[in-house]
Amino acid sequence: MLEIRGKFRKIALQVVVTIAVIPFLIPIYTMIARSLEGRGWSNYLQVLKVPGFGRFFLNSALIATGSITIVYLATMMAAYAFSKLRVRFKEVYFWMLMAALTLPEVVLIAPLYVTAVRTGMLGTYWAVILPVAALQIPFTTLIARSYVDGIPDALFEAARIDGANAWRVFWNILVPLAKPIAVALGVLVLINAWNSYLLPKMFLINDDMGTVTLLPEFFKRQYNDDTPKVLAAAVLTALPEVLAYILLQKQFERGMAAGALK
Amino acid sequence: MVRRVRTARPIPGGMRWLSPALILSVGLIYYCIFYSGYLSTFSWRGGRTPMKPVGLDNYVKALESPVFWQAIIHTLVFFVVVYTVQVLGGVAFSAAMHSGIKFATLYKVIIFTPVVIAPAIMAPAHIQVWSSGGTVNAILDRLGLASLAQSWIGQSSTSLMVVTAVQCWGAVGFGFLLYHAAMGQIDNDILEAARLDGAGNIRTLFSVILPNVRGTTVSLGILNFITALKLFDNPWLLTQGGPAHSSEFLGTMIYSEVAGQSRNIGYASALSMILLVIAIVISVVMSVWGRERPPRAPSRRQAKRAERKVLTSKATERHRPPALAANKGGDA
Numbered sequence: 001m002l003e004i005r006g007k008f009r010k011i012a013l014q015v016v017v018t019i020a021v022i023p024f025l026i027p028i029y030t031m032i033a034r035s036l037e038g039r040g041w042s043n044y045l046q047v048l049k050v051p052g053f054g055r056f057f058l059n060s061a062l063i064a065t066g067s068i069t070i071v072y073l074a075t076m077m078a079a080y081a082f083s084k085l086r087v088r089f090k091e092v093y094f095w096m097l098m099a100a101l102t103l104p105e106v107v108l109i110a111p112l113y114v115t116a117v118r119t120g121m122l123g124t125y126w127a128v129i130l131p132v133a134a135l136q137i138p139f140t141t142l143i144a145r146s147y148v149d150g151i152p153d154a155l156f157e158a159a160r161i162d163g164a165n166a167w168r169v170f171w172n173i174l175v176p177l178a179k180p181i182a183v184a185l186g187v188l189v190l191i192n193a194w195n196s197y198l199l200p201k202m203f204l205i206n207d208d209m210g211t212v213t214l215l216p217e218f219f220k221r222q223y224n225d226d227t228p229k230v231l232a233a234a235v236l237t238a239l240p241e242v243l244a245y246i247l248l249q250k251q252f253e254r255g256m257a258a259g260a261l262k
Numbered sequence: 263m264v265r266r267v268r269t270a271r272p273i274p275g276g277m278r279w280l281s282p283a284l285i286l287s288v289g290l291i292y293y294c295i296f297y298s299g300y301l302s303t304f305s306w307r308g309g310r311t312p313m314k315p316v317g318l319d320n321y322v323k324a325l326e327s328p329v330f331w332q333a334i335i336h337t338l339v340f341f342v343v344v345y346t347v348q349v350l351g352g353v354a355f356s357a358a359m360h361s362g363i364k365f366a367t368l369y370k371v372i373i374f375t376p377v378v379i380a381p382a383i384m385a386p387a388h389i390q391v392w393s394s395g396g397t398v399n400a401i402l403d404r405l406g407l408a409s410l411a412q413s414w415i416g417q418s419s420t421s422l423m424v425v426t427a428v429q430c431w432g433a434v435g436f437g438f439l440l441y442h443a444a445m446g447q448i449d450n451d452i453l454e455a456a457r458l459d460g461a462g463n464i465r466t467l468f469s470v471i472l473p474n475v476r477g478t479t480v481s482l483g484i485l486n487f488i489t490a491l492k493l494f495d496n497p498w499l500l501t502q503g504g505p506a507h508s509s510e511f512l513g514t515m516i517y518s519e520v521a522g523q524s525r526n527i528g529y530a531s532a533l534s535m536i537l538l539v540i541a542i543v544i545s546v547v548m549s550v551w552g553r554e555r556p557p558r559a560p561s562r563r564q565a566k567r568a569e570r571k572v573l574t575s576k577a578t579e580r581h582r583p584p585a586l587a588a589n590k591g592g593d594a
Binding site: 002003004010013014016017020021023024025026027028029030031034070073074075077078080081082085086087088090093096097100102103104105106107108109110111112113114115117130131133134135137138141166170191194195197198202212213214215216220227230231234237238241242245246249252253256257 | 276277278279280282283284286287288290291292293294295297298301308309354355357358359360361362363364367369371372373374375376377378379380381382383384385386387388390391396397431434435436439440443457463466467488491492494495499512513516517519520521527530531534535537538541542545
């Protein structure tokens with residue numbers, strides 16, 4: 001891109017970039033350093049021993065799995081219909097879906113809260129999974145449709161001529177061929193579901209239903225602002241996410257980038 | 263007689279396939295919006311308390327409330343600062359990393375990790391960084407600037423700055439990712455041609471690279487605006503909108519009205535409707551503005567390459583939504 005000639009300039013650029021990334025490390029450094037204050041690593045042991053610690057991860061995994069499954073099925077089916085099937089007023093439905101793209105989730109919490117209370121969904125996982133999924137579907141459908149548009153119609157016709165019904169065509173042609181985009185979108189939904197804070201805070205009112213994003217508050221109550229332990233808990237909570245990112249860099253980056261390619 | 267080969271028509275019966283997405287997404291979202299509009303005409307504390315119809319009073323109350331206007335100003339300041347930092351940081355880092363720097367992957371992981379970790383999980387660490395006995399003050403002390411040390415989070419003059427800085431921490435990596443991908447698609451021939459014409463690095467950056475990544479800059483603008491409008495996580499976790507509403511945003515206002523002590527669901531709904539209208543108007547305006555001056559038409563070769571590389575970006579031309587949109591991934 002830029003042309004950096006000469007050894008001195010190359011070193012200078014390297015030094016500048018190194019200094020520029022330091023601010024990104026400061027909070028992480030602080031988190032780790034202060035989590036070891038007091039009794040060192042035994043802070044971590046004590047956090048791990050707190051009953052119900054694993055439960056938060058389980059809950060987050062449950063919500064992420066639920067959202068991903070629902071979004072995946074709804075998206076792929078919709079992409080199939082929008083791209084390859086005959087539907088009356090297809091584009092009208094598409095635009096209705098697309099109008100929901102910009103919707104900020106805070107707009108939903110007042111009506112959702114009232115509805116959840118009235119239908120008895122308050123304090124169930126559905127109260128989080130359904131809105132999380134509903135908010136992702138417009139976007140994932142947009143991306144998946146344009147991907148499926150790129151798969152030649154001839155493949156679908158050939159399968160039809162061979163006597164496959166719509167279901168078989170869906171499972172044997174569309175699903176395998178759309179795998180790359182499904183992985184990217186899956187990662188995007190995973191990150192959004194795992195990191196969601198407002199909806200779980202609003203709707204998962206029992207402690208044993210809390211997600212990982214509610215862990216810091218749980219530990220603050222538990223330890224009465226014993227900072228090292230609160231931070232040790234934060235490190236342990238962030239760790240799986242950071243590891244997952246480092247191991248799956250490509251998928252994470254594609255998933256996040258999909259979020260803006262429009 | 264030549265029998266015409268029947269061109270296969272799309273398979274009928276697609277509505278069945280469409281219905282899960284439509285029912286869940288369109289159903290839930292539109293239901294919520296209409297319900298919110300209905301609720302906004304009441305004064306209601308929720309639960310079994312009586313719902314008092316008040317007409318448009320909640321909207322009047324919002325527009326007359328100084329806290330509301332403060333939140334709007336905070337949103338604008340926040341948007342301008344975060345967007346600027348994200349664009350400058352994103353462009354600088356990705357240009358540097360496209361220029362044959364060593365350890366590029368390491369740098370990339372360092373600036374992208376903040377994008378991945380949930381704000382809620384990092385919040386305790388950020389609080390330690392900015393608290394009066396925290397890292398920032400320690401660094402100032404080390405640099406001999408101890409007189410500048412202060413209680414960054416706890417005072418109303420700096421609380422908004424802390425929220426903004428923390429958001430920038432996570433936003434630069436996101437900008438970097440998008441610019442890095444966009445710059446990777448610029449044809450090397452163009453860059454070489456510029457260089458042969460005698461353009462230096464700065465000139466190349468402004469005359470070749472930036473015009474070619476204009477689409478990314480526009481998308482980031484829309485994403486950031488929506489992020490600023492719906493902001494809840496960081497201000498709530500760091501300052502709870504305080505002290506004295508000095509870091510209040512629409513998101514924290516709505517949340518306090520739904521879940522706080524002195525709640526008013528009607529007022530929260532009215533605020534939500536106002537927020538929604540702003541979001542729609544702004545994203546339509548911005549996507550129209552973004553299309554006015556399209557980036558230079560790519561060469562055929564470049565177009566081919568781009569097509570091969572990015573399957574997803576086709577979405578832009580084919581099904582551009584009314585409000586070229588922001589996604590929830592844009593929390594960054």
